[in-house]
Amino acid sequence: MNLSIYNDIQNFVGGEFRPTLSGNYLDNINPATGELIGKIPDSNERDVAEAVEAAKLAFPQWSVTPVEKRFHILNRIAEIIDEHLTELAFAETIDNGKPLWLSRKVDIPRASANFRFFATGIMHFATESHNMEDSAVNYTLRQPVGIVGCISPWNLPLYLFTWKIAPAIAAGNCVIAKPSEVTPVTGYLLAHICKEAGLPPGVLNIIHGRGNTTGEAIIKHPDIKAISFTGSTRAGERIASLAAPKFKKLSLELGGKNPNIIFADCDWDKMMSSSIQSSFSNQGEICLCGSRILIEESIYGKFKKEFVERTKQLKVGDPLDESSKQGAIVSKVHFDKILRCIDTARQEGGKMLCGGTKVQLAGNCANGYFIEPTVIEGLGPDSQTNQEEIFGPVVTLQSFKTEEEAVHLANATSYGLAATIWTQDISKANRVAAKTESGIIWINCWLLRDLRTPFGGMKNSGVGKEGGWEALRFFTDAKNVCVQL
Numbered sequence: 241m242n243l244s245i246y247n248d249i250q251n252f253v254g255g256e257f258r259p260t261l262s263g264n265y266l267d268n269i270n271p272a273t274g275e276l277i278g279k280i281p282d283s284n285e286r287d288v289a290e291a292v293e294a295a296k297l298a299f300p301q302w303s304v305t306p307v308e309k310r311f312h313i314l315n316r317i318a319e320i321i322d323e324h325l326t327e328l329a330f331a332e333t334i335d336n337g338k339p340l341w342l343s344r345k346v347d348i349p350r351a352s353a354n355f356r357f358f359a360t361g362i363m364h365f366a367t368e369s370h371n372m373e374d375s376a377v378n379y380t381l382r383q384p385v386g387i388v389g390c391i392s393p394w395n396l397p398l399y400l401f402t403w404k405i406a407p408a409i410a411a412g413n414c415v416i417a418k419p420s421e422v423t424p425v426t427g428y429l430l431a432h433i434c435k436e437a438g439l440p441p442g443v444l445n446i447i448h449g450r451g452n453t454t455g456e457a458i459i460k461h462p463d464i465k466a467i468s469f470t471g472s473t474r475a476g477e478r479i480a481s482l483a484a485p486k487f488k489k490l491s492l493e494l495g496g497k498n499p500n501i502i503f504a505d506c507d508w509d510k511m512m513s514s515s516i517q518s519s520f521s522n523q524g525e526i527c528l529c530g531s532r533i534l535i536e537e538s539i540y541g542k543f544k545k546e547f548v549e550r551t552k553q554l555k556v557g558d559p560l561d562e563s564s565k566q567g568a569i570v571s572k573v574h575f576d577k578i579l580r581c582i583d584t585a586r587q588e589g590g591k592m593l594c595g596g597t598k599v600q601l602a603g604n605c606a607n608g609y610f611i612e613p614t615v616i617e618g619l620g621p622d623s624q625t626n627q628e629e630i631f632g633p634v635v636t637l638q639s640f641k642t643e644e645e646a647v648h649l650a651n652a653t654s655y656g657l658a659a660t661i662w663t664q665d666i667s668k669a670n671r672v673a674a675k676t677e678s679g680i681i682w683i684n685c686w687l688l689r690d691l692r693t694p695f696g697g698m699k700n701s702g703v704g705k706e707g708g709w710e711a712l713r714f715f716t717d718a719k720n721v722c723v724q725l
C-alpha cells in the first residue's frame with residue numbers, strides 16, 4: 241500500500257474509490273508553501289445518497305458481526321496506522337502546516353490509539369440490568385443506531401476523525417464521514433488503511449467536500465440517524481437547527497475561549513513551561529489551548545516578563561524543519577481571520593507585548609501563512625478579543641486579586657470547554673474547579689488525556705460528551721426489556 245500519493249483524492253463508497261458525481265473539485269493547498277497539493281471532490285447530496293445506500297447494504301451484517309471480529313479489524317487498522325507513521329505524519333504536516341515532529345509525536349499515534357482503545361472498549365462494553373425483587377427483571381439492550389454521520393475539523397485532522405469513526409464502527413454502526421475540506425489527505429489515506437485491514441465494504445464511507453454542501457447533505461439525509469460533529473460553534477448552531485426537527489441524535493463538540501488560571505502559589509517552572517505549550521501548541525489551533533491567561537496580581541509582572549521572553553524564543557519556521565516550534569496557519573482564510581482579530585485587539589486598546597504580525601519566511605516557505613506568537617495585555621473581560629474565539633497563536637493576559645475574581649473572569653464568556661488551574665493549594669484548586677464552567681479542567685497540568693474520561697464542553701462549547709463509554713453509549717440506542725418472573 242502506497243500512502244504517499246494524494247494529489248487526486250477520491251470519495252470512498254462501498255469499499256471503492258470513486259470520483260464525485262458532482263464533477264467538481266476543490267484545490268487543496270499546502271499552507272506552509274502556498275502550493276497546490278492536489279484536488280479533492282466537491283461532493284454533493286448525490287454522493288452522500290450513494291454512500292448511504294452502500295452503508296445500508298453493509299449494516300445488516302456489520303451490526304451483528306461478533307465483537308471479537310470487530311475488535312480484530314479495528315486493532316488491525318491501528319497496527320497499519322502505526323506501520324505507516326512516517327508517511328501519515330508527513331501527509332498531515334503538508335496538509336495542515338503543523339510541525340512534522342508534532343504530527344509524528346501526537347497526531348498519528350493518537351489516531352492509532354483511538355482505534356486500539358475502542359477495539360478493546362467494545363469487548364468490555366456491558367449493559368445494565370434492573371431487578372424488581374421477585375416480580376420482574378429489566379435489562380438494557382444497547383443496539384447500534386444504524387447509519388451515522390461523523391464530521392470533523394482541520395486542526396487535528398486524523399486524530400479527531402478517528403476519535404469519532406472508531407467508536408461508531410466498534411459499536412456496529414455504518415458511517416458516512418467527512419473530514420475537513422481544508423485537511424482531507426489523512427482522511428483519504430485512512431480509507432486505504434481500512435480497506436487493507438479488511439473492514440467490510442460500506443461500513444465506512446468517506447465523502448469529501450465543503451461544510452455547507454456536503455456536510456449539510458449528511459446532516460439532512462433522512463436515513464442518517466445520529467451526527468457526531470466537531471467544529472465551530474457557528475456551524476454547530478446551524479447543524480442543530482437542521483437536525484433537531486428530525487429528532488436525530490446529536491453530539492456537538494464546539495469552540496472555546498479557555499481560561500488558564502494562575503495563582504501565586506503555583507509550581508512556577510512547571511506552570512511556565514506548560515503555559516507556553518497550552519498557549520501556542522499547534523499554532524494555538526487546539527480547541528483546548530488556553531487563550532485567556534488569568535494571573536494573580538502579585539505575580540503579574542514576573543509572569544509577564546518571563547512569559548513574553550519565552551514566547552519570543554519560539555521559532556516560527558518550515559514545519560518540515562525539526563527545529564521549528566511553530567508551523568504554518570492552516571489556510572489563507574484562517575490566517576487573514578487571525579490577523580483581523582489582532583487588528584481588533586489593537587483598536588480595542590490592547591497592547592502587543594510581543595508578536596502581532598505575520599512572519600515572512602524565505603525559500604520554500606516564502607508564500608506560506610505564518611504568524612508570530614502574540615501576547616496582548618490591557619483588555620477587559622468584555623472586549624471582543626476576550627469574548628470571541630481566535631483559534632490561533634494569540635493570548636491575552638489579565639490579572640485578578642482574589643479567588644472569586646479569578647472564577648468570575650474564567651466564567652465571563654459564553655464558552656465552557658476547558659480550563660487549567662495552577663496552585664499548590666489543593667483545596668483551592670478543587671474549589672475553583674467546581675466553580676469553573678468548563679467541561680474539562682486540568683489542575684497543574686494540561687492536555688493530559690485518559691481516553692476513558694468524558695470529553696466535551698459546557699455552555700456554547702457543545703452538547704453531549706465523547707470518550708470512553710460516553711461515545712459507545714452515544715453510538716448505540718438503549719432499549720429496556722422488562723421480563724415478568
Ligand code: NAD
Binds near residue numbers: 418419493
Ligand atoms: P468548522 O465548523 O468550519 O468546520 C468543521 C467541519 O464541519 C468541517 O468538516 C466543515 O466542512 C464542516 N461544516 C461546516 N459547516 C457545516 C454545516 N453547516 N453542516 C455540516 N458540516 C459543516 O470548524 P473548523 O474551522 O474546521 O475548525 C475549527 C473549530 O473547531 C474551532 O471553533 C474549534 O474550537 C473547534 N474544535 C472543537 C473541538 C472540541 O472538541 N470541542 C476540537 C477541535 C476543534
